[in-house]
Amino acid sequence: MHDTDVLVVGAGPSGLTLAASLVKKGVATTVVDRQAAGANTSRAAVVNARTLEVLDGLDVSRRLVKEGIQAPRFTIRDGRRILIPVDFSVLSTEYPYSLMVPQATTERLLLDRLTELGGAVIRPKTLTAVVQDADGVTATFDDGDVIRARYVVGADGMHSTVREQAGIGFEGGAYQESFTLADVRLRGDAPADEVILFWAKAGLTVVAPLPGEIFRIVAPVTDAPEEPSAPFIQQILDERGLGAGRMVVTDVIWGSRFRIHHRVADSYRAGRLLLSGDAAHVHSPAGGQGMNLGIQDGVALADALAAAVGGASESVLDEYSAARRPIAQQVVEMTDRLTRLATLPRAARPIRNTAIGLAGRIPAVQRGLAMRLSGLVYR
Numbered sequence: 322m323h324d325t326d327v328l329v330v331g332a333g334p335s336g337l338t339l340a341a342s343l344v345k346k347g348v349a350t351t352v353v354d355r356q357a358a359g360a361n362t363s364r365a366a367v368v369n370a371r372t373l374e375v376l377d378g379l380d381v382s383r384r385l386v387k388e389g390i391q392a393p394r395f396t397i398r399d400g401r402r403i404l405i406p407v408d409f410s411v412l413s414t415e416y417p418y419s420l421m422v423p424q425a426t427t428e429r430l431l432l433d434r435l436t437e438l439g440g441a442v443i444r445p446k447t448l449t450a451v452v453q454d455a456d457g458v459t460a461t462f463d464d465g466d467v468i469r470a471r472y473v474v475g476a477d478g479m480h481s482t483v484r485e486q487a488g489i490g491f492e493g494g495a496y497q498e499s500f501t502l503a504d505v506r507l508r509g510d511a512p513a514d515e516v517i518l519f520w521a522k523a524g525l526t527v528v529a530p531l532p533g534e535i536f537r538i539v540a541p542v543t544d545a546p547e548e549p550s551a552p553f554i555q556q557i558l559d560e561r562g563l564g565a566g567r568m569v570v571t572d573v574i575w576g577s578r579f580r581i582h583h584r585v586a587d588s589y590r591a592g593r594l595l596l597s598g599d600a601a602h603v604h605s606p607a608g609g610q611g612m613n614l615g616i617q618d619g620v621a622l623a624d625a626l627a628a629a630v631g632g633a634s635e636s637v638l639d640e641y642s643a644a645r646r647p648i649a650q651q652v653v654e655m656t657d658r659l660t661r662l663a664t665l666p667r668a669a670r671p672i673r674n675t676a677i678g679l680a681g682r683i684p685a686v687q688r689g690l691a692m693r694l695s696g697l698v699y700r
């Protein structure tokens with residue numbers, strides 16, 4: 322006897338997408354999250370074209386597009402000189418741009434859709450253990466509750482309890498640099514329709530637009546403060562050639578710091594336990610792929626689980642793992658290359674910029690990057 326067909330652990334973007342997709346397909350689904358309420362911070366700021374394509378079927382894309390701003394261009398620059406221009410507007414998709422929208426908004430719209438479809442998130446409820454047998458999984462929670470499900474999905478983030486309980490390895494490592502991140506108001510000439518990576522000799526700075534005339538600034542620094550102040554961010558812009566009246570920070574709306582790991586789970590499946598999102602892969606935010614991959618995992622896993630619950634061979638679940646894991650590996654490789662290039666030692670940076678400037682003139686290089694950053698290469 323099962324309480325539910327699928328227990329989804331974690332109501333981040335991946336778990337919410339999976340749950341809404343399952344409920345839409347008529348699969349009995351229970352979602353739990355250990356937080357009393359969803360996070361309201363901006364975090365992942367880019368929704369790419371492929372994610373908008375896959376969320377179309379859930380009727381979430383048009384809602385996202387209404388709340389976000391469209392950035393059809395991505396450039397890597399050295400000061401005002403463009404090293405690589407990436408133009409999404411030429412791509413053959415209904416969504417030829419990066420949609421800039423805070424993660425809290427994306428999560429709110431996914432939760433709204435889940436609720437509309439008749440689903441709900443039970444919170445706060447923390448999974449502590451899972452034990453599987455021939456016909457189901459017994460999940461235990463910190464409040465002593467027990468839920469019996471046919472399948473359990475760990476959409477419970479980087480430190481996934483489901484992954485640990487399943488004994489699935491999470492190989493990889495961490496980069497040395499720490500990064501500062503701030504959503505700020507700016508005076509100056511930051512464009513509202515373009516994501517820019519400035520590769521100055523003094524170091525990398527990312528400047529990306531968000532709704533409400535806010536800009537996201539990200540930069541590697543030796544010792545990132547827990548909450549960056551306006552003078553701290555201004556100092557980074559000044560040191561890296563973006564200050565001097567070009568960009569003046571007037572206000573920090575939200576800030577944070579982070580270190581980056583690069584890891585992929587050894588498998589996305591161990592019997593009746595499955596992984597989705599950050600529980601299965603983490604990597605550098607260069608190129609803004611993390612949340613996008615997690616949402617795309619959710620849609621793919623919903624198809625596989627609906628088939629398995631409907632009586633199809635469980636090999637569909639292995640196919641999910643076999644299809645999604647190599648994509649995560651490719652994303653880890655691409656973001657690793659971008660991160661290493663962006664954080665090369667100071668002395669190597671002028672040579673790097675000359676080489677990148679030459680490569681960036683090649684149309685195939687520009688198009689290849691556009692396909693990867695938009696996620697359309699993984700269609």
Ligand SMILES: Cc1cc2nc3c(=O)[nH]c(=O)nc-3n(C[C@H](O)[C@H](O)[C@H](O)COP(=O)(O)OP(=O)(O)OC[C@H]3O[C@@H](n4cnc5c(N)ncnc54)[C@H](O)[C@@H]3O)c2cc1C
Binds near residue numbers: 367597612613
């Ligand atoms: C400061 C910061 C900035 C970021 N910036 C970017 C960016 O610019 N671009 C980008 O692509 N990504 C960025 N990310 C990463 C992005 O936020 C993640 O990739 C994304 O949230 C992953 O979604 P997810 O649904 O897989 O997992 P999560 O969002 O981590 O959600 C997991 C959920 O599981 C719940 N949970 C965990 N354990 C349990 C348990 N035992 N029982 C019940 N519930 C549990 C948690 O409460 C959480 O709600 C950033 C992250 C941070 C923290």
